Amino acid sequence: MKPRTLFIWSSFTLWPLFIAIPFYFGQSASLTIIISIFFLIGWYDLLQTKRSILRDYPVVGHFRYILRAISPEIHQYFVESNTNGVPFDKESIDLINKRSDDKPAFHPFGTERNLYKNGYEWVAHKMFPKDSNFDTLRVTIGGKSCSKPYQSSIFNISAMSFGALGERAVSSLNIGARIGQFSHNTGEGGLTPYHKQGGDIVLQIGTANFGFRDENGNFHDEIFREKSTLDEIKMIEIKLSQGAKPGHGGLLPAAKNTPEIAKIRMVQPYTDVFSPPTNAEFDSPKALAAFIDRVRKLSGGKPVGIKLCIGNKKEFLELITVFKDEGIFPDFITVDAAEGGTGAAPVEYTDYIGMRGEEALKFVDEALRELGLREEIRVIYSGKVFSGFTLLKALCFGADVCNGARGFMFALGCIQSLRCHTNRCPTGVATQDETLQNGLVSQEKSVRVANFHKNTLKAFTDIASTLGVSSLNELNSSLIHTTYSKIHERLRKREK
Ligand SMILES: Cc1cc2nc3c(=O)[nH]c(=O)nc-3n(C[C@H](O)[C@H](O)[C@H](O)COP(=O)(O)O)c2cc1C
Ligand code: SF4
Structure with missing residues (x-):
């Protein structure tokens, strides 16, 4: 029957x-x-x-x-191995958790990864390594037109807005940044009281100008001047696009758009709030150069940069050529990887749009060198940087500084339940729900954030000393080796 x-x-x-x-x-x-x-x-x-x-x-x-x-949980608890989880595998999450708890991150018995896989990356150690005494793990950001350069740590918290994250998460990140003396990017949701916990802040101008807009959504010079000249604001980042959803813009769902967020962003509460794919203040490289100049002047000469995911290489080359011709340069360019994270994005955008991080980073570094702009413009990279090795690799491939978003979310207690877009985050990280946020205790999590940063830098310097490197200037792509099978190698040679 x-x-x-x-x-x-x-x-x-x-x-x-x-x-x-x-x-x-x-x-x-x-x-x-x-x-x-x-x-x-x-x-x-x-x-x-x-x-x-x-x-x-x-x-x-x-x-x-x-x-x-409950399939993400079933998958994570019963199906995944230590190394095949996505976006982050268990081994990586455990590593971040141990570093955040200030515990040794040792692994028993040998590697669980397939070292013979095509494209496997590794670095060659020195036969007689010495302890590395790095002269500095800071980089000066700010070119000729900038009167207030910033001494940035080589690892910082990437853009994540209040709105995508709850207030306790934002405060914990900023307190962590204060303890560890690194910077914390506001994300496109604007500056909030939760960011002002004493840590250095990078103020992001999103495509919707949230926090600095008039009633029609246009960029408001005076409001921006007032906020950007605050002492704790160290740099300004103009967002063009984000790796997880390039060219798409964003959505703050009505459920997350509380009266407090609406007031900060200068929008109507409990409505779906869209940010457009591009900022109405500029629609060409020349207009962008003028906007960079305007923003730098309004901020009193602080470093101003742009953040983007690389799409069409030709467009990027045109952009930096215009910077050169106009004599107006961003102080930094943040290259965001297509494999980067987001609170919410259409799946086609997360999966198929935008250039993968490693390729994009190498391309931007080379393009700036070819035009003789590498000294003028710093390169910041974001895309799954969460360990000593991923940090070292990005710096070898051309980054001066790296940002991390999801690594710091794990330090806040994220368990990768993949519900950031629902306002039902079980760990209180990506939610505005006060009951769920009760689980996140700022005093604890801010220390974890600082520990994660400190121990990641320690792991980085340990690996560098194993390679015989004792200065950031010595890092270059020849240090990274990639394993290819014979067939693959032949195909690569033929492609070249
Ligand atoms: C919850 C969440 C919110 C984000 N919000 C922003 C944002 O407001 N502005 C932005 O430029 N990028 C945003 N991003 C992207 C991150 O700043 C970062 O570029 C990207 O996740 C890559 O870093 P990761 O691989 O370390 O996560 C967000 C990412 C996440 C996970
Ligand atoms: S635990 Fe929260 S922040 Fe982490 S993936 Fe799940 S919903 Fe997102």
């Missing part, structure tokens, strides 16, 4: 029995109530028209939806 027929049959035979028995024997009706709820759900399933599974499999069909809803 088909489940649908079985259900209809039993609701005319078994259900009346369960109603009749307690009355006949004078027993409690609680079982009757429970069974009746099941039958009522079943009849609702049969009669609704949206979900075929429920019409064909009344009641039991719900298990399919329940299992789908």
Whole structure:
């Protein structure tokens, strides 16, 4: 008998029995109530028209939806190995957690990775390595036109807005940045009281000018001047695009758009708030150069940069050529990898749009060198930088400084449950829900954030000393080796 027929049959035979028995024997009706709820759900399933599974499999069909809803957890707890989880595998998450807890991050018995896989990257150690005494792990950002250069750590917190993250997460990040003396980017949601916890701040101008806009959404010079000249603001970043959703803009869902966020962003509360794919203040390289100049002057001469995910190489070359011709340079360019993170984005954008980080970073570094702009413009890189090796690799491939977003989210307690867009983040990181945020204790998490930063830099200097490197200037791409199979190597040579 088909489940649908079985259900209809039993609701005319078994259900009346369960109603009749307690009355006949004078027993409690609680079982009757429970069974009746099941039958009522079943009849609702049969009669609704949206979900075929429920019409064909009344009641039991719900298990399919329940299992789908908890599939990230099932996958993480029972299916994933230590090295095949995505976007971050268990081994990497454990590493970040141990570093955040200031515990040794040792691994027993040997590697679990396949070192013979095509494209596997590794570095060659010195035969007689010495302890590395790095002269500095800071880089000066600020070219000729900048009167207030910033001494940046080589590893900082990447842009994540208040809105995407809750207030406790934002405060914890900033306190962590203060303890560890590195910088914290506001993201496109603007400056909030939660950012002002004493840590250095990079103020981001998003495509919707949130926090610095007039009633029509246009950039407002005076409001921007007021905020950007605050002492704790060390640099300004103009966002062109983000690796996880280049050319798409963003959405703050109505559920997350609380009156407080709406006030800070200067929008209507409890409405879906869209940021456009591009800022209306500039629609060409020349206009962007003029905007950089305007923003730098308004901020009183602080370093101003742009953030983008590389798409069309020709467009980028045109952009930097215009910078050169106009004599107006950004102080830094942040290259965001296509594999970068987001609070929410359409899946086609996260999966198929934008250049992968490593390729983009090498391209930007080379392009700036070719035009003789490398001394003028610093390169910041973001894209899964969360360990000593990933930091070293990015610096070898051309970055001066790296930013991390999701690594710092793990330090805040994120468990990769992949619900950042629902306002139901179970760890209180990416939610505005106060009850869920109760789980996140800022005093604890800010120390974890600082520990993660400190121990990642320590791991970086340890690896560097193993390579015989004792200065940031000595890092270059020849230090990174890549394993290719013979067939692959032949194909690569033929491509060249
Ligand atoms: C929750 C979340 C919110 C983000 N918000 C912003 C944002 O407001 N502006 C921006 O430029 N990038 C934003 N990003 C992108 C990150 O700043 C970063 O560029 C990207 O995630 C790559 O770094 P990662 O691989 O270390 O996460 C966000 C990322 C995440 C995960
Ligand atoms: S734990 Fe929170 S922040 Fe982390 S992935 Fe899940 S929803 Fe996003």
